[in-house]
Amino acid sequence: MENPERVSGLWMKKSVPRATCPCFPEEIMKKVAIIGAGLSGLSTAHAVERQAAAAGIDVAVTVFERDERTGGKIWSIKEEGYLCEWGPNGFLDSKPMTLELCDQLGIRDQLERSNDNARKRFIYSGGILNRLPENGPMFLKSKLISWPGKIRLAQEFIKPKRTDGVDETLAEFARRRLGPEALDKLIGPMVSGIFAGNPETMSLKSCFPRIHELEQEYGGLLKAMIKLAKQKKAEIKAGKQVASAAGPGGVLTSFVGGIQELTDATVKGLKGKVQTGSAVTGLKPVSGGWELELADGGKFDADIAVSAAPAHILKDLVTPFDETLSGLIAEIPYAPMNVICFGYEQGKIARDLDGFGYLIPKKEGCAILGTLWDSSIFPQRAPEGHVLLRSMMGGATNPDAIGLSDAEVKQRTMAELKKIMGIVVEPDFVRVFRHQRAIPQYVVGHADRLVAIDDSLKKHPGLILTGNAFFGIGLNDCVNAANQAADQVVSCLKKND
Numbered sequence: 001m002e003n004p005e006r007v008s009g010l011w012m013k014k015s016v017p018r019a020t021c022p023c024f025p026e027e028i029m030k031k032v033a034i035i036g037a038g039l040s041g042l043s044t045a046h047a048v049e050r051q052a053a054a055a056g057i058d059v060a061v062t063v064f065e066r067d068e069r070t071g072g073k074i075w076s077i078k079e080e081g082y083l084c085e086w087g088p089n090g091f092l093d094s095k096p097m098t099l100e101l102c103d104q105l106g107i108r109d110q111l112e113r114s115n116d117n118a119r120k121r122f123i124y125s126g127g128i129l130n131r132l133p134e135n136g137p138m139f140l141k142s143k144l145i146s147w148p149g150k151i152r153l154a155q156e157f158i159k160p161k162r163t164d165g166v167d168e169t170l171a172e173f174a175r176r177r178l179g180p181e182a183l184d185k186l187i188g189p190m191v192s193g194i195f196a197g198n199p200e201t202m203s204l205k206s207c208f209p210r211i212h213e214l215e216q217e218y219g220g221l222l223k224a225m226i227k228l229a230k231q232k233k234a235e236i237k238a239g240k241q242v243a244s245a246a247g248p249g250g251v252l253t254s255f256v257g258g259i260q261e262l263t264d265a266t267v268k269g270l271k272g273k274v275q276t277g278s279a280v281t282g283l284k285p286v287s288g289g290w291e292l293e294l295a296d297g298g299k300f301d302a303d304i305a306v307s308a309a310p311a312h313i314l315k316d317l318v319t320p321f322d323e324t325l326s327g328l329i330a331e332i333p334y335a336p337m338n339v340i341c342f343g344y345e346q347g348k349i350a351r352d353l354d355g356f357g358y359l360i361p362k363k364e365g366c367a368i369l370g371t372l373w374d375s376s377i378f379p380q381r382a383p384e385g386h387v388l389l390r391s392m393m394g395g396a397t398n399p400d401a402i403g404l405s406d407a408e409v410k411q412r413t414m415a416e417l418k419k420i421m422g423i424v425v426e427p428d429f430v431r432v433f434r435h436q437r438a439i440p441q442y443v444v445g446h447a448d449r450l451v452a453i454d455d456s457l458k459k460h461p462g463l464i465l466t467g468n469a470f471f472g473i474g475l476n477d478c479v480n481a482a483n484q485a486a487d488q489v490v491s492c493l494k495k496n497d
């Protein structure tokens, strides 16, 4: 996602000058408290220490984490020779932020790129797994989209661009430009694969700002693809190194020991403290800073408080001093999700696991959103001679799935693995993980909400918000937002030095 410049506690469009940053007038700010030790909180702590050191500012950072472990959604669980990711299984190497963090932590040589043979992605439709077409000739041959659907998709070229500035849902955008079949079979599954979201409510502008920009800049997606491909060719001819211009692209990247190596290394690299098992239960503006109340009854005074906690926690923390701000934050909903890991003996699976996995259009009426072939993506995730599959169930289109018992979740997932992949044997290994609030949903109105939140924050100098609820849910987005939060902390510290 593109990165507007932060100006107050959150961020605003690039056109707003940084000079509006509200900072404390008198004291040198030294104590920085960070709420939440997920990737957002930890990488903010790392960036604050790094940037403060570069500016010659002495800063003491303390990260408060509710759970007994750090990492938040990141948790790589090793059991019986399987490596199961509770949450994310990696980041894309097409953006620099997380790679730069790895460089700074000295762990770049430990990165593991996903397997080249696992690039193929599938969509379950019409009773079969259809390979997702990657180019024009593949698209024409593919049975995934019918001929009328293909013709409708090709008409995207002549559809006028929307110019009324309306914050459209992903479904409205897809129906308008690409047609209903592309919405069902391409856009819907993509939205559930990334956000566990519902395209009928999610904002195009906030979820996929690049797609919105391509329409505005080039008049349409096909026009943009053609122009950008030409541009890329010319740049390659001129000897320039170019990345893919249109989509996110990139290679899914993790570590041999799982993505948790990233947050573990960030904790290890910090000079400051990370207090686990220490939930922040209250946040109070006090003269010259912020007072944090902790679950054990303790208090902590800080010059700057950075929240990297989820929106549903943050809203309660701000209610006592700003109900409007709390109300705005409360409008960011979350989708729940079950993650189900299955280990099988490889020889007992008839199908070749020659790809990344598959997603399922809502119209297929399945309980699961899709399945990742984790041990094909990262080969060392299962013991020798075994495979690891990871299915996702629930999301914004099927929120009740979070209420199913483990036995029901297992049974429904196995029934679908049988129907879709022909797996009839019992798994050797099963784990069901729960995310009551898995992923924040950037529903229509999200961009305006961010502006209003930013406005409210101007009344609360020294309170800075970051985390995946606001400006991107990908790990790269979290690190990027953390860097911007740290910029703001350090510029306030500098201003008052």
Ligand SMILES: Cc1cc2nc3c(=O)[nH]c(=O)nc-3n(C[C@H](O)[C@H](O)[C@H](O)COP(=O)(O)OP(=O)(O)OC[C@H]3O[C@@H](n4cnc5c(N)ncnc54)[C@H](O)[C@@H]3O)c2cc1C
Pocket (backbone or CB within 6 Å): 035, 036, 037, 038, 039, 040, 041, 064, 065, 066, 067, 070, 071, 072, 073, 074, 086, 087, 088, 089, 090, 091, 092, 278, 279, 280, 281, 308, 309, 310, 313, 337, 339, 435, 438, 439, 466, 467, 468, 469, 472, 473, 474, 475, 476, 478
């Ligand atoms: C199943 C799943 C799969 C995903 N897959 C990918 C993927 O492959 N690639 C990708 O880029 N992204 C993926 N994501 C998204 C990504 O994992 C998240 O957006 C990211 O990890 C969020 O990090 P965060 O630090 O902002 O939030 P969190 O990880 O949620 O961290 C917030 C922290 O705040 C703590 N906290 C809460 N309340 C308090 C309190 N009162 N006091 C102190 N601490 C508190 C929590 O315990 C938690 O540790 C996935 C997400 C899920 C759920």
